[in-house]
Amino acid sequence: MDFDLSPKVKELSARLNAFMEEHIYPNQDLYQQQLQEMGYGIEHWENWGAVPIIEELKPKARAAGLWNLFLPDSGKGGGLSNLEYATLCEIMGRALWSAEVFNCSAPDTGNIETLERFGTEEQKRQWMDPLLAGEIRSCFAMTEPDVASSDARNIGSTIIRDGDEYVINGRKWWSSGSGDSRCKLFIFMGKTDPDGADVYRQQSMILVPRDTPGITIKRMLPVFGFSDAPHGHGEIIFDNVRVPVSNILLGEGRGFEIAQGRLGPGRIHHCMRLIGQAEVALEKMCKRALQRHPFGKPLADQGVTRERIAQSRILIDQARLLVLNAADKMDKVGNREARKEIGMIKVAAPNMACQVIDWAIQAHGGGGVSNDFGLSYAYSRARAIRLADGPDEVHRDQIARLELRQYKTQ
Structure with missing residues (x-):
């Protein structure tokens, strides 16, 4: 095992550390102050949106070549291996809010990787490109309150085909990212074949635009009293939500x-x-x-x-x-x-x-x-x-x- 940094990662680490010293650490208090001023409490989650200091720093991070560093293979990210990115991720982790400045925050990172690896060209154009540009945010909706979701075979939500559409029903929670007003996409996991013999082929993932009728966000869940605004962890009802068949990821049973x-x-x-x-x-x-x-x-x-x-x-x-x-x-x-x-x-x-x-x-x-x-x-x-x-x-x-x-x- 050779964990020595390549010249490319050494240079990126130096640039990232310099950016953190100049722009992130000095603004730690300002970030908290802006959260307070914007009233980011659980009870006002409908008004959550971008924190000004993050939006101010994003263009600077992009200009510094510190943008989408997490994405390895598409030609649109850092082109780094998991090992190479790990070092940079630790540096960003020193300030809990900084990852978004570099467009490297969850769940967008995982959702972008999912679209990049498993999405169609149309799905990538519609959703991955604006996520990579930092124009929208996204949410991953998998965990459910009514079952032990640590075993995904227990998931009760359904994705049932009806002609040229899928009808989605279910109740999700801890759906991280759903509180942000910039969240425009849910990647939803549910069962397309609830009674299938192979329990590992019952589940599928599907793309659900945030503004689709039938979606109700009931609340944001606090974590030890913290709101995690403007990111948030939502409890969401999907009631006969209809999306085109083309929104399925990779195909039925591939969840x-x-x-x-x-x-x-x-x-x-x-x-x-x-x-x-x-x-x-x-x-x-x-x-x-x-x-x-x-x-x-x-x-x-x-x-x-x-x-x-x-x-x-x-x-x-x-x-x-x-x-x-x-x-x-x-x-x-x-x-x-x-x-x-x-x-x-x-x-x-x-x-x-x-x-x-x-x-x-x-x-x-x-x-x-x-x-x-x-x-x-x-x-x-x-x-x-x-x-x-x-x-x-x-x-x-x-x-x-x-x-x-x-x-x-x-």
């Missing part, structure tokens, strides 16, 4: 196949952003430990604080190497062959981030659980990722089954 192609790179992105957040938390912990003097000496002189700082460094570096290994394997043998490594990072990185951020909170005392230091929000994001894209338990189960498989033939 699981698409999901596997979509989720692998997204897990790399999630994990590397979390590593960026953990690095920031460790920095804050170290600075706080040197500044605060309880009981007559710096926190940094307390044995328990030093132990936590040391253990944080170990955990972060372990997680980073694990993620880079998974990204490298994905590049070499594909998502399916790397599914054990992908599952491992999806467990390891969020748990690591939760622990490191928790120790940083403890070092900040009461301030740590306030909004003053950004740690409470960072913790909420890290904790939520232990459920997003599959909970820890599902990934551990898959890892164990794959590990056991090699012994069953002996």
Whole structure:
């Protein structure tokens, strides 16, 4: 394994770091101030839209050649491998709002990759091109409140053909991105063959324009009290929503196949952003430990604080190497062959981030659980990722089954 950065990625990393230093870090407080001024509470989600500082910085990021870096193969993105993009993703992850500045934020990244890999030329022209241009946003609608969605075979929503149209019915939640007024597209997962003998061929994915009649967004769901505006996580009713047959992705029964192609790179992105957040938390912990003097000496002189700082460094570096290994394997043998490594990072990185951020909170005392230091929000994001894209338990189960498989033939 060779994790040395190529000259291209070294140059991109330098440019990205410079951009973050000049435009992102100095505007952290302004971003929060603008959210407050725009009234981004859960109860006013209908008014959510673009945050001015993000829109101001997007043209600068594009002019700097830091745009759509996540997209590897279409000629419209960065042309980077998963391993190469991972380093850049960690840098962007240091500020939770910065990914959108570079048009590299979820769920658009996953939806663009889905369209690029599985969409028709017409679907790409209608939806992928404006997403790549940053003109619209999108949402991925898969999880449901009435079933255990960690097993997609349980999904109850339906996509039933009626002549030249599909009729869509279902109730979704945690549909991330649906709160943004710029969201124009849902990628919806449901069953086209609910009674089919092959349970992995019952599901399909279909493109649903946001303004299609029959769609009702009931509410945005808070995460530990945070609204995640203007992104949001919606509970949505699809009531006899009709779209053309041409909106199906790849064909009926291909939903699981698409999901596997979509989720692998997204897990790399999630994990590397979390590593960026953990690095920031460790920095804050170290600075706080040197500044605060309880009981007559710096926190940094307390044995328990030093132990936590040391253990944080170990955990972060372990997680980073694990993620880079998974990204490298994905590049070499594909998502399916790397599914054990992908599952491992999806467990390891969020748990690591939760622990490191928790120790940083403890070092900040009461301030740590306030909004003053950004740690409470960072913790909420890290904790939520232990459920997003599959909970820890599902990934551990898959890892164990794959590990056991090699012994069953002996």
